[in-house]
Amino acid sequence: LEVHVAAGNLLVRPLDFPKQAEPFLDGMIRTQIARLTPWTIDQVVFGFGTAPAAANDRIAVTLIAAPRALIQPLLAFAAEIGAAKIAVVAEDDAGDGAPIQIYKASLRSALGGGRDLGRVLKIGWLSVAAATAVLLIATTFAGGYLDGELDDAQAQMARLRAALRPAIGSAAADGLLAKRKQTSPASVIVLETLSKILPDDTYVLEMHVENDRLQISGMTQDAPALIRLIEQSPQFSRATFYAPTTRTAGEAGERFHIEARINPYFGDRA
Structure with a gap:
């Protein structure tokens, strides 16, 4: 299902960026969306189109955004008629600009298509339970061995610290301070x-x-x-x-x- 909305009914903001930033526009706009729109990133759907600017080697960006609550009725309608996917596209009122997609989502799970989803989920949970049981049994048998190895390692570390402590004198400390300073x-x-x-x-x-x-x-x-x-x-x-x-x-x-x-x-x- 593809829904076309007039851009005049949405928030449209012209932006200006250096041409070198073109590969990073999505991330740059996403991090600034709360400053560019009245909504946070969790509350908004948005898209943008680009066009080369006339001077200074820059690009012009058209940002179109809308509150996420605006598309909830469209999602409910798409689910009711059994649509597999939905896309919301903003159309330029003047008709001279390319449409800008502001939302796209899949409404039907590929795992559940043509299958008994309940049975698939039940098998998945049984597999997780079996794997957990095997892991607990292995942990029980290996726990005693690992505890003994840990105690030996801690004792060896304590002996090494005791042996190294007298070797660090004032000369070594001065050398460490000089190295840190440089x-x-x-x-x-x-x-x-x-x-x-x-x-x-x-x-x-x-x-x-x-x-x-x-x-x-x-x-x-x-x-x-x-x-x-x-x-x-x-x-x-x-x-x-x-x-x-x-x-x-x-x-x-x-x-x-x-x-x-x-x-x-x-x-x-x-």
Whole structure:
């Protein structure tokens, strides 16, 4: 069953994204759906269509969304007439745009088609019960052996700790501290490096450093170019967007969210 709905009866929002984000549009829109619509991801059905923008190497996206409650009567009707599948498609009112599918679901189980579903489920439950019984019997016989092996392993670990404890003196502790200092990136060094590689039209509003991972967010004129600049720096690698790059009315540039791996050593290795 395919249901066609006029787009004028649904929520339609035009969006704008960099062309490089085209392969990730579904995930980017899904993570931002609560901001783009009045509903959460559990309360909404949606779809989108794309078209190349005229300038700046960007793509125009048309998002069409509706509350999930709106399609419940359609699901009930489809189930009543015995439909195997249902699809809800939004039609452009002007007739010059391609239809956008906002919902699709299978209403009839492939396992139950042409079979006694009750019997299939009963056999499944009996198989699960038999497997559980076999597992319990095996666990009972193996439990005593495993407990003995565990006790032996714990005793051996205790002896090893006792033997190693005197060997770690002040020299070893100093060496560990020096190694940690050289391999742990300092936030002030990370900030100084970013200030050198980011262009003047870029503003970092948030920065988080956790272990060897850096996360920054802010405003810029060309978000994809930041990935290239960060990757070219010897202090960073594996730079990528961890959230969608968006452009909001009233803001001068794009809001970006980038994370990268911090290389374990800064400065001269000599």
